[in-house]
Amino acid sequence: MNKFIDIPENLIIGIPEIDGWHFEIAEIMNRLYDKAVNMNNLQGEIPGRYYSCPRLSAMQCVYGRNPLQREVTHLLDRLVKATRAHFQSEEEIMLALAFKGLPEHRREHLMLSAELSILVRSCNCGVEPVGGETLKSLKHWFLGHLSGSDYEIGRHYRKMKTIEEGYQ
Secondary structure: OOOOOOOOHHHOOOOHHHHHHHHHHHHHHHHHHHHHHHHHOOOOOOOOOOOOOOOOOHHHHHHOOOHHHHHHHHHHHHHHHHHHHHHHHHHHHHHHOOOOOHHHHHHHHHHHHHHHHHHHHHHHOOOOOOOHHHHHHHHHHHHHHHHHHHHHHHHHHHHHHHHHHHOO
């Protein structure tokens, strides 16, 4: 499988549950990339255009897909579900850590969830191709979230851990 996203060590935040979700989401995106590359018969390049469901009626969209198209649609669905579960888990952890940035982070999660849902719906209905631009957008969104607001959670966690260890 081609590695489209490889989480660099400096973006591992140090909270196992959150890092676990990050690796799972990256794995789904890598599989999505791999399927899109196969769909376009490219040799490791980011594909240009691939519709997870051609521009067909809703009934044809559901029943008229080839196996690879169904796999891509399934991966897009898994991406949405994993992202939502990750956001919920992350918010619970931030609450437990008394992270002051929780309200802003929650708003970011809501915005990112909405953007992801719109993008996936567009891909599944053939409005937006699952190709180079879509995959680059997903990668940018994901790595931006890790290096920005999620990195701050990790910093807060390490600070809390250091304080806690100082009292022991």
